[in-house]
Amino acid sequence: MVMSWIWAGIVLVSILCSFLTGSGAKLAAATVEGAQGGVTLAVSMAGAICLWTGVGKLMERAGLTQALARLLSPLIGRLFPGTKRDGALAQDLSANICANFLGLGNAATPMGISAAKRMKRGDTATDELCRLIVLNTASIQLIPANVAAVRTNLGCGTPFDILPAVWITSLCSAGLGVTAAWLLGKVWKE
Amino acid sequence: MTDYIVPLILFFTAAAALRKRENAYDILLQGAGDGLKLLVSILPALVLLLTAVYMLRASGAVELLSRMAAPLFSFFGIPPETAMLVLIRPISGSAALAVGAELMAEYGVDSLIGRTAAVMLGSTETTFYTISVYFGAAGIQKTRYTIPAALFADFVGFFMASCTVRWLF
Numbered sequence: 001m002v003m004s005w006i007w008a009g010i011v012l013v014s015i016l017c018s019f020l021t022g023s024g025a026k027l028a029a030a031t032v033e034g035a036q037g038g039v040t041l042a043v044s045m046a047g048a049i050c051l052w053t054g055v056g057k058l059m060e061r062a063g064l065t066q067a068l069a070r071l072l073s074p075l076i077g078r079l080f081p082g083t084k085r086d087g088a089l090a091q092d093l094s095a096n097i098c099a100n101f102l103g104l105g106n107a108a109t110p111m112g113i114s115a116a117k118r119m120k121r122g123d124t125a126t127d128e129l130c131r132l133i134v135l136n137t138a139s140i141q142l143i144p145a146n147v148a149a150v151r152t153n154l155g156c157g158t159p160f161d162i163l164p165a166v167w168i169t170s171l172c173s174a175g176l177g178v179t180a181a182w183l184l185g186k187v188w189k190e
Numbered sequence: 191m192t193d194y195i196v197p198l199i200l201f202f203t204a205a206a207a208l209r210k211r212e213n214a215y216d217i218l219l220q221g222a223g224d225g226l227k228l229l230v231s232i233l234p235a236l237v238l239l240l241t242a243v244y245m246l247r248a249s250g251a252v253e254l255l256s257r258m259a260a261p262l263f264s265f266f267g268i269p270p271e272t273a274m275l276v277l278i279r280p281i282s283g284s285a286a287l288a289v290g291a292e293l294m295a296e297y298g299v300d301s302l303i304g305r306t307a308a309v310m311l312g313s314t315e316t317t318f319y320t321i322s323v324y325f326g327a328a329g330i331q332k333t334r335y336t337i338p339a340a341l342f343a344d345f346v347g348f349f350m351a352s353c354t355v356r357w358l359f
Contacts (some may be wrong), residue, residue: 053194059203
């Protein structure tokens with residue numbers, strides 16, 4: 001529903017603005033160009049999305065997800081103390097974080113939801129659940145495949161040169177986001 | 191150095207799978223098929239959203255928005271041209287991709303703005319979508335401080351994307 005309002009709003013704003021700037025002819029042409037642009041964008045990402053979904057699945061089956069989960073267990077234990085009492089929760093959580101890391105958003109969501117159900121108290125989000133959501137919205141991802149595909153398609157010879165910048169940025173936003181959640185948790189009691 | 195990150199990830203993944211006697215090629219094929227399904231599911235949204243984005247651009251509204259947002263964005267060192275991307279990123283993933291791709295095309299993939307847009311896209315998530323999926327499925331009504339904390343993380347992401355691109359390139 002939100003998207004319907006946004007979409008209609010964008011169209012209305014465009015009409016009003018083009019009326020003011022007198023660019024009506026360009027506006028009409030833009031509708032057709034935009035629709036075609038959507039198809040072009042999807043096709044330009046197709047190869048990279050297919051390849052990296054495949055690699056992500058392979059990483060999972062090759063046991064790299066579990067290895068990563070073992071590596072992360074000290075961190076997960078500290079962020080989510082509940083995992084020490086609940087083995088299934090620990091498993092769901094590490095699987096969720098690892099799947100996100102490998103860019104398997106669709107695989108991450110069911111495990112994240114199952115963890116969320118174990119963490120909630122009635123209809124209230126616990127501190128641990130808030131932290132989980134912040135981690136999930138901060139997107140720590142190894143390879144942002146679709147962005148790299150868009151760059152390649154626009155003629156970029158080194159589409160992955162942004163990786164270090166992406167990793168530093170993700171770590172900062174996840175780290176500071178979780179810190180903010182922890183501080184807010186101290187004042188914003190259940 | 192960074193040139194070898196991606197090829198080596200490909201090799202080590204395949205090697206790890208073969209060591210566990212998994213049929214690496216078949217699994218890759220299955221995964222690639224899933225990727226295609228994902229693509230088909232987002233294509234209609236991309237068509238609709240790019241139509242709206244192109245209209246907005248043709249009408250001159252994007253320049254207007256950038257100019258209005260400029261003082262605030264410049265204060266934090268974020269390129270004002272990315273205003274539209276920053277606004278739409280937490281709400282819709284496909285719309286953000288559409289806006290980001292347009293920024294890269296217009297200013298150049300290796301420009302400061304093009305790179306900043308790419309890093310922003312790669313290091314943030316569709317915050318409101320994620321929150322509504324998780325809390326909807328888990329039946330949470332009282333979200334407490336989740337939304338402010340998640341939006342703060344987004345802001346840090348946009349800010350750091352601008353910083354890292356300026357430092358590293």
